[in-house]
Amino acid sequence: MNRRTDWTPGRWLRILLPTAVILVWFAAASFGGPTFGKLSSVSSNDQASFLPASAESTEVRDWQQKFTDSNAIPAIVLIESGSEIPPTALAGYAALGEKLGAVDGVQQPTGSATTAVAGPIPSKDGRAVEFIVPVVDANGVKTVVADLRTVVHDNLPADAQGWVTGPAGLTADLVNAFGGIDSILLLVAVGAVFIILLLVYRSVVLPFLVLLTSIFALTAAILLVYAFASWGWIKLSGQSQGILSILVIGAATDYALLLVARFRESLGEVESRWTAIGRAWRASLEPIVASGATVIIALLCLLFSDLNSNRSLGPIAAIGIVFSLLSALTLLPMLLVLFGRAAFWPFRPRFTGEEHHEASHAAGASVRGLEGITGLWRRVGTLIASRPRLTWVAALVLLGVCIAWLPQLKANGVSQTDVILSQSDAVDGQKVLARHFDAGSGSPVVIVTDEAKATATLAAVTSTPGISSASIYVGNVNPTDRPAGPPPAPVVKDGHVLINATLASQADSDSAEQVVRDLRDTLPATDPGVLVGGVTAIAFDTNVTAQSDLAKIIPIVLTVILLILMLLLRSILAPVLLIASVVVSYAAALGVSAFVFNDVLRFPGADAAVPLFGFVFLVALGVDYNIFLMTRVREESLRIGTRPGILRGLGVTGSVITSAGVVLAATFAALAVIPILFLVQIAFIVAFGVLLDTVVVRSLLVPALSYDIGGPIWWPSGLWRGHRGSPSRIVHSESAQQSR
Structure with a gap:
């Protein structure tokens, strides 16, 4: 490390800088926190509003407005009797129709009619009657349907059952299913992350600092998303609201773990906490910014979608990643420098000095690059060094077996009655x-x-x-x-x-x-x-548009991420291999998901947008871990050569990247607590895909394949040319910098 870049600020700056940064984030949280509970007020789950204006059903919807001058959503009130209903009893049911029409939010009658409610309409078998109730309060469907259900319950004839179903009933139950997205989802995600951090770092303080960084990022993001949604700039839905929370918590924690790992490493080399955080921040800046930029740009590619729900998720999720980056690079460093070694209590890292640090790296390793590496990652590195080709071929075969189930994935959309996984009065009513x-x-x-x-x-x-x-x-x-x-x-x-x-x-x-x-x-x-x-x-039309978006957006996302990786790694071959690896990982995750959905959970199918959302999250986030790995590999390759650099990069990043993957998988798995088919499926696809990518792709496939290729992996950069000429020249140059 070049010591001339170490810098310790003056006393007053050491006081003012953390204070100012922390106060700014506290101010953002004080405004954004209370806004969290208000997101539902600017959120819409109306499927029609997400269709493009060019869709045929959208054109028909516009025509309907001309004919009816009403946005009424029909609710169907169904009464089933235990015995045949005589015609003389219909007069009593007519009284129920008037009570239904008197509920606030139901369309009022015109002309001489006493109610706008149609019914009672008897069934052909004489055992049921139905009422068609036009609900005009589109924003208060949940409340109106709840009132209708109360009226039905209080006025049911003897030996009869009642349901409120139809489009309004299903919409209300969908809103109810999303009801835990503000509180339960966040509590489950934060709780899972806290437990994992506690187990990984065995520290009482550090999990709170990392979670504080994530939660502050989320509150700031929510404040901006709420403003944009209330101004009509973006369309917020329940699913994008849930994904925002999970994505911010997961991404901010990932970025935080990378910085924490570098900080802990630096605390062993230098005594000053300010010097340590400076080194950690500079070393983490490039991979964190590159990873964040990759995810942000991939998400913004959703703006090319024709489906408004996809297009709106892009900027919403991108806002979350921006604040995750800012929080990890500003708030967390100040928290770490305030606590210093106490952040890792009770297992505080000891200052041993750079000489001891370098000596420990050089001691006790039979394979160059694994000096100082112990435990699991030393064994993995030894395996890769001794049998690189067998390792990456075996990993590829395993992924191929998973991909074999991919054709079974039924992502053609499901009926609305299958979307809600919890008990639903409207779903039960549809069956009756x-x-x-x-x-x-x-x-x-x-x-x-x-x-x-x-x-x-x-x-x-x-x-x-x-x-x-x-x-x-x-x-x-x-x-x-x-x-x-x-x-x-x-x-x-x-x-x-x-x-x-x-x-x-x-x-x-x-x-x-x-x-x-x-x-x-x-x-x-x-x-x-x-x-x-x-x-x-x-x-x-929603399903057709979603499938069209998948074919359009996948090439765009892959191209953009490939260009970012080329700029970051100054190479062409390495980025191509990384992109290929995450695509294979994505296909394998979908294959296993198809097996689980069809044969284990017995789902009726999958939403047509599931493959696209899974692709964007898995590819963007999967590349994150490869960026964390390969930036460190490149750094070490400049110092000790490519093959030793691959082993050393894998060894020093193995635990932190694996921890980050487990955290992200746990946060996305938390989506499964919301009983919505789409969110449960996204939860499994991303959680399993991230674990697969972390354990198999990043730990075995990528490093083994890179090790097998060797120096040409950096083609056509200067690092590759140095290997073609004199690799020792690169090592000597870096060693000269270290000695200064």
């Missing part, structure tokens, strides 16, 4: 609804067609398999209050009419999506300008 009514009632397919072609289009819709009934929209008229006489005239807007078609199957099922495909294929023959939308079409 399918027993007595057309399962798609309350969630019609909406068709926009030319007025002149309305009759022909209606006939084509009615004849389509999977459609039980269809009618032209005639205004907000309650079917149960419709007067006798000729039917009302259709509502016409800009020369177009709406057709509402009831599906025979559940609106979010695969068979319902097939009906949407069939309608879009056949109806243009009747009206070339016809549009098909509705709840089912929204889900279908």
